Amino acid sequence: MTTGNGVAVPVSPSSTLEKTVSYAIDAVQRGEGSGTIHLVLTTPGHHVGEQGLERDRRLLSETKAHASNVSDDVSVQTALLGADEYFADPLDHFELLLEYVEEHDLERVIIDPSYSVDATAHALQSIETVLDDANVHYELAPVSGTWRPTQAELVRGGIIGAVAFAFYVALGGPTYPFALATGVVTGLIAAVLLRNVAFERTPHLVPALSVVARGVVFVPYLLWEITKANVQFAYVVLHPSLPIDPCLDRVDAAVGDGLSVTAFANSITLTPGTLTVDTVGNELLVHSLAPSARDDLVEGVHERAVRYLFYGREGLELPGPAERDDVEPIVEPSEPTGGVSDD
DSSP states (O other): OOOOSOEEEEOOOOTTHHHHHHHHHHHIIIIISOSEEEEEEEOOHHHHHHHHHHHHHHHHHHHHHHHHHHOSSSEEEEEEEOTTOOOOSHHHHHHHHHHHHHHTTOSEEEEOTTOOSTTSOGGGSOHHHHHHHTTOOEEEOOOOOOOOOOHHHHHHHHHHHHHHHHHHHHHHOOOSHHHHHHHHHHHHHHHHHHTTTSOSSOOOHHHHHHHHHHHHHHHHHHHHHHHHHHHHHHHHHHSTTOOOOOEEEEEEOSOOSHHHHHHHHHHHHHSTTEEEEEEETTEEEEEESSHHHHHHHHHTHHHHHHHHHHHOGGGGSSOOTTTTTOEEEEEOOOOOTTOOOOO
16 A cells, blocks of 8 residues: 555535544554545635635534544544635546645545535546546445435425425416325425435525525626627628627636536527537637627626626626636637738
């Protein structure tokens, strides 16, 4: 076994987390590793907000307290990774963990069988695959327990069940008891099956209400931008010389969960002159028909609006993609007529 400086335990809320930490400590005490346990939690801090970061810090603190209660002979370190990052894909979480393991020369990773990136089911994103590819030694902790839903799962399941029941009632309008009872059963089944699939992060009441409130400002703003783009696009279409200059750009957007990426991509597509061709994580491939449309994109007109919607006023403070150097031209605009390229 490779000699390293400790053992890493990825942390996420689960019913088997404490047992996994206890197993890791026991493994170290049996001489299967050095005397340090690294409890590592990854979080895209710019996306969860201060309340989300506080919950993550609390989880790390509680997990460290449990480890200290199990044994005083093993050193415990905690790390919260990603507080300044922008990412959406679970693989980005795993890459952060991998960088930490390599940076601290840790000898192996002990994985909680129920480990997942927040609300995403473990089966949908496997950390083992990333560790295998990187030739990092890991072990799935041989722990189990009576399944019980976590508080986060109850929240997600409750929302899904309520939405499913409301949709059932809206479709059929049943009022007699048997139909309502089958609607409740349908909602429960949907809640159990989709609680770790439908959400990337667990919704919380205050942030969710804040997004709804900011939506009152966001929707009129988006409609105004669409109206302006329609006027510009009409000018381009009606102009005798048809002054179009198509280009294709890859934009690394400063939005990080699936919902915000979707809102950003759709706001671009809804605005005449621009089209989101593809998305991979928070990277968007965007086609622009005219220079004015591309200017709005690279200056962050749509991005800042979406950031305000999901992250509040602090979302307006970030520079646009061009200023951050987060725009990569795939098909560049043509040279002006008569112009001479320096390349």
